[in-house]
Amino acid sequence: MQFFLGMTGHELKTPVTTLKGTFQLLQRKEQRLLATRPHLDPKMRSFLETLSEHLAHAVRQVDIQTRFINDLLDLARIQANTLKVEVQRCDLSSLVKTTVEDLRLAVPERMLQLILPEQITVTVLADSDRLRQVLTNYVTNALRYSSPSLPVVIGLTLQKNLARVWMRDQGPGLTPEAQRDIWQRYHQVKSTRIQSSDVGKGLGLGLYICQTLIAQHHGEVGVESTPGEGSTFWFTLPMISDAGSV
Structure with missing residues (x-):
């Protein structure tokens, strides 16, 4: 099964990457045309602006x-026990900040609020790319199920020797049963309506992969939720001192 998932993922990745490159090339050409032709016919300018939105x-x-x-490829790696993380010292506060800034650019119509400790370096041993993957999945999940008119809040708090990253939404919330099951592979909360089409429905793999990645960082994941009152997803990582000890 894992061979099939891995093969399928790799076969799909190349044409999708090519397609994105084509769209981005068209975006750059369209933006260049608008910038260099200030006196375009109003109908043509309107067409190009509409084209820009579609692209x-x-x-x-x-x-x-x-x-x-990528989720399918990671699932194949988990099943084959080949999903690895390459850790190094990094500032978790800076990583959270830059990831949220990138997400703001990707979904400019949504409100992402950020709460970070002021002027504090939070040093952890981590695979930066994999942590960005976890952060993006958490935020995307919150955007998927919360109203576009309401903000998603992302924060970082310190608890003794642990750093705790959390995302709070004002969505429909989860029952105790759903809170337990949501980390399972392929699990989806079928009774919950998707609020944002721009982030997609998902395959029910994201949180399962997040749990696996955080476990490889010697951390934990969890969710706190009340039906009708939203959810707060979190993960923790051990902090290290300047001397390098946990």
């Missing part, structure tokens, strides 16, 4: 499909 939407949809493919 931006197309790129977001390609990104969704890319996440699906």
Whole structure:
């Protein structure tokens, strides 16, 4: 099964990457044309501005499909016991900040609020790319099920020797049973309506992969939720001192 998932993922990744590159090339050419032709016919300018919106939407949809493919590849690696993390010292506060800034650019119509400790370096041993994957999945999940008119809040708090990253939404919330089951592979909360089409429905693999990645960082994941009152997803990582000890 893992061979099939891995082969399928790799076969799909190349054409999807090519498609995104084509859309981005068209975006650059369209933006250059608008910038260098200030006296375009109003109808042509309107057409190009509409085209720009459609191209931006197309790129977001390609990104969704890319996440699906990457999830399948990661699932294959987990099943084959080959999913590895390459850790090094990094500032978790800076990593959270830059990831949220990138997400703001990707979904400019959504409100992402950030709460970080002021002027504090939070040093952890981590695979930066994999942590960005976890952060992106958490935030995307919150955007998927919360109203576009309400903010998603991302924060970082310190608890003794642990750093705790959390995302709070004002979505429908989860029952105790759903809170337990949501970390399982392929699990989806079928009774919950998706609020944002721009982030896609998902395959039910994201949180399962997040749990696996955080476990490899010697951390924990969890969720706190009340039906009708939203959810707060979190993960913890051990902090290290300047001397390098945990």
